[in-house]
Amino acid sequence: MNLSPLNERFVLHFGEMGSRWGVNRTVGQIYALLFISPKPLNADEIVEQLGMSRSNVSMGMKELQAWRLVKLVHLPGDRRDYFEAPKDVWEIFRTLAEEKRRREIEPTLTLLRDALLDTPANEAERHAQVRMREMYDLVELASGWFDEVHRLSPETLENLMKLGAKVQKVLGFADKLRGNKDDA
Template identity: 40%
Template sequence: MTEISDTPQKLPAAVERFVLHWGDLGGQWGVNRSVAQIHALLYLSDRPLAAEDIAGTLGIARSNVSTSLKELAGWHLIRRVPVLGERRDFYVAETDLWEMVTRIAAGRKEREIDPAIVALRACVAEAKDDPTVGAVANRRLKAMLDFTETLDGWYAQMLRVPHNTLAKLIRLGAGIVRYLPVK
């Protein structure tokens, strides 16, 4: 049985630094600071945490923690887990980094890339039939659509590559670039 303490723990300095830094990065990525800090805390935790423990440890309002947990669960970055003898909800984070990054990428694609492609397709179609839209605007809209669709296709291809193979490709990095023609 997992032992759960009702008293929030003081975070070790390195953990606190990571939680604060992850929160700052979250803000730069368009994620609420509290959401990112809670994710960081759960990611580094060696045990499931209840919302009350998270609120006390991070000094965040319980209502904010609840909203943040729902958002993280919506991204599939955390999940609720049962704890024997407890009626409260406890949470753990996804700890497989590849799975975590894949889920974040899927969420961002769904929220950002897919709507952009729909909007760009509509703009390209509308501009093509509008004689008041100049050749430069038409060309640039089409180029942006082509670029976005290419990235979308690349993303779909990368999803089919096993994580260990993808990791090897990433580590090759500049080594691969040496063999590509440079214009």
């Protein structure tokens, strides 16, 4: 790996973390490299810096594009594809959340909706449906909430987070006063 020690540490860490986030080591490394790169890189530069095969980089780029974590750019007078990671960390955060939602939450909601439409064939199924309904309601609620929050601008979102402590105080207090009922 052809990188300054500090940058190499960062890249290696994201390689390892990648696996926990559903991408393989090399995809994590490529993303990390682009994230800290001051300029777009082409595939050969990535090969050179990370020491992996050209075809691996090609596949990795496709996956990162599918996640919308990198974008393809072109430099004037250069035929090669260059890639860059969007700079705004809030935007990245939102993109990640959207993709995670699409890949993990939506399929589960679909399954649960289907399962809840079935007529239970026995007691085991009847009880299972009760539990699935609870899961469905929670996921649906969290998901809708996420939709709302998601439409906020990065600045508003940042404000909302900084507001965290206050929201807790207000809601927590209201909660205590009223004994946890449904409005807030």
